[in-house]
Amino acid sequence: MKEKMKAAIYKEFGGAEKIEVTTVDVPEVKEGEVLVRVKAAGVNPVDAAVREGYLKDFLPYEFPVIPGWDVAGVIEERGFSARRFEVGDAVYAYARRPVVQHGTFAEYIIIPESYLAAKPENISFEEAAGIPLVGLTAYQSLFDAGKLQQGQTVLILGASGGVGSLGIQLAKNAGATVIGVASEKNHAFMKELGADHTIDYKTRNVGDATKEIAPDGVDLIFDCASGETLQQSLSALKPSAKLVSILNQGQNLDKSIDFQYVFVEPNSSQLDKLRKYAEAGKLKVHVSNTYNLEQTAEALNQIQTQHTKGKIVIVP
Ligand SMILES: NC(=O)c1ccc[n+]([C@@H]2O[C@H](COP(=O)([O-])OP(=O)(O)OC[C@H]3O[C@@H](n4cnc5c(N)ncnc54)[C@H](OP(=O)(O)O)[C@@H]3O)[C@@H](O)[C@H]2O)c1
Structure with a gap:
């Protein structure tokens, strides 16, 4: 069991200066959940909006918050009854939970397996992380x-x-x-x-x-x-x-x-459809830049310009 991980966090709402990259505890894997090693995490305008506190009356939250709602990664551990995937399977997800707390700008995320779909096989983790949200x-x-x-x-x-x-x-x-x-x-x-x-x-x-x-x-x-x-x-x-x-x-x-x-909702059946399009060569993701975890604030500044071409991605 992985006990510690590197993650981008913030302890209060505000600008890019609120982001710290630090070591945090990996929560316990509970019933129906899996531990996913994050290979890439897509960056979205909403990640900056949430950090600024714009959605605080609409989405419950608990500090410290790890930002990020998009993930492509590999199953590392399975909780009780989480048997849809094997350890080692490549998956992707829109990981917005009812409470804003455990996001994807980290080395690992624990998430109910119901959020996950198999990652499209023919594209990179970076490209796959740009699809879900x-x-x-x-x-x-x-x-x-x-x-x-x-x-x-x-x-x-x-x-x-x-x-x-x-x-x-x-x-x-x-x-x-x-x-x-x-x-x-x-x-x-x-x-x-x-x-x-x-x-x-x-x-x-x-x-x-x-x-x-x-x-x-x-x-x-x-x-x-x-x-x-x-x-x-x-x-x-x-x-x-x-x-x-x-x-x-x-x-x-x-x-x-x-x-x-429309406010987008997690939906793993629809992620399966998107996977099929990607595998048929009918859905491509243009990743215009990748950032490491230490560059999370920079990535969020870029997405706030409202002029990003295609997607940007964090590779922890
Ligand atoms: N409700 C939801 O569920 C939901 C989900 C996803 C995103 N969103 C929101 O939807 C927006 C778009 O998200 P995104 O991820 O696609 O953002 P993005 O990657 O930053 O893309 C922004 C797009 O808007 C264009 N643009 C900028 N200013 C414009 C203007 N005045 N008129 C027309 N086009 C303009 C940009 O083109 P140029 O660079 O050529 O200007 C670019 O194509 C964001 O505000 C995001 O927060 C909402």
């Missing part, structure tokens, strides 16, 4: 909430980042036409991922540019950017269309819009 977000937004169908057109706002870059691919796999919105420097990247059309929010009114491409409007707007970009895009919604946002919870939106806010 953003892949599930894109999946739950496009299909569970957005009901995206083959032949429909989807406009993705903020399409070159973590969620959007997987969203483009999932929408294409479903047979949709994809219009991706990001700055000009990321247009070739969005096209490589499968976007049929791209729009630069810095130089165009997003609604006008969308209507030049799809004169009747789009069937779904998947909003991963919000703000002015979202407001501009609304003029391109077909009358029967849906708007799904992962940022806006209904503020400044006309009540007549068929709108849904």
Whole structure:
């Protein structure tokens, strides 16, 4: 049994200066849980938002907090009745628990095995660690909430980042036409991922540019950017269309819009689907940078820029 591990922690909410990298106890592996050796941990904007305390009224927490909700790693130990995986199996997970406390920016994490799915075999641990949170977000937004169908057109706002870059691919796999919105420097990247059309929010009114491409409007707007970009895009919604946002919870939106806010939930069955797409070569993760545990604060500063291309990952 592993008793100590290196982890990034914070003992109070605040900025990057609150992060320390230290040695902490590894909790005991309980019934239904496994000990996973973290090979890579994806970094998400929410990790910085939680550290700043923005979600403290919404998600219970216990200090010290180890940040990080994405993991790809190897099963090292199994608790009583945890028998879905063998010791040594490679797995990945969106590891958000009901209480914010034990995250993935550490050498190990203990987690109920129900959160885990087998890691896609054909991609690296770094790439796999970039899938769970953003892949599930894109999946739950496009299909569970957005009901995206083959032949429909989807406009993705903020399409070159973590969620959007997987969203483009999932929408294409479903047979949709994809219009991706990001700055000009990321247009070739969005096209490589499968976007049929791209729009630069810095130089165009997003609604006008969308209507030049799809004169009747789009069937779904998947909003991963919000703000002015979202407001501009609304003029391109077909009358029967849906708007799904992962940022806006209904503020400044006309009540007549068929709108849904999504907050991503762990779902290992959907991770299995994402694994199959990855193994079929239909879901790729662009890891634009990797950091070690000591660079956790730096990684969180980068993700807070809101201009990360693809994913960034911590390798403990
Ligand atoms: N509710 C949920 O469950 C949930 C889940 C995941 C993420 N989120 C939130 O959703 C947002 C996106 O997450 P992410 O991981 O994809 O972030 P990310 O990796 O930082 O990507 C940000 C994306 O937004 C684009 N962008 C920045 N400013 C923009 C603007 N004014 N108009 C249009 N696009 C703009 C960036 O493109 P350029 O670099 O080209 O500007 C990039 O494509 C974050 O705020 C995150 O906290 C919510």
